[in-house]
Amino acid sequence: MVLLNAKNHKNGRRYTSDEMLLCLSIDKSSASAHRYLCSILPFPTPRRVRQLLTKFRWDCGVTETMKDCLKEAADRLTDELDQVFALMRVEVSLKLNVHYSAEKDKVIGEEDWGTNRTSKYADHALVFML
Incomplete structure (x- = not known):
């Protein structure tokens, strides 16, 4: 480069x-x-x-794209040792920031569980990594 x-x-x-x-x-x-x-x-x-x-498209919850990517990655694994995974969970503190996204047509910064939304302010995020 x-x-x-x-x-x-x-x-x-x-x-x-x-x-x-x-x-x-x-x-x-x-x-x-x-x-x-x-x-x-x-x-x-x-x-x-x-x-x-x-x-990058950032969404809350388990999205179909994420499911498809995980399925494709699992299908490529043939070695038994490659099929060992670790699931990690991290809680992240967020700054209070609420704004309207015209692109997504929704208010960003409120609680979003992927399947339902509330009007509470989001001050923490729960992140899962595989």
């Missing part, structure tokens, strides 16, 4: 999706480290990397 984009003007640089995801993980680990790397290497800017997050 560095060698291919070193000779290009900053507006002419191109990155693969894997390179963008790598830079996004660097940015989420340490934003200051990402800014520093951008100042000395031809990395995508923090703003450009964060725009990648807008392309």
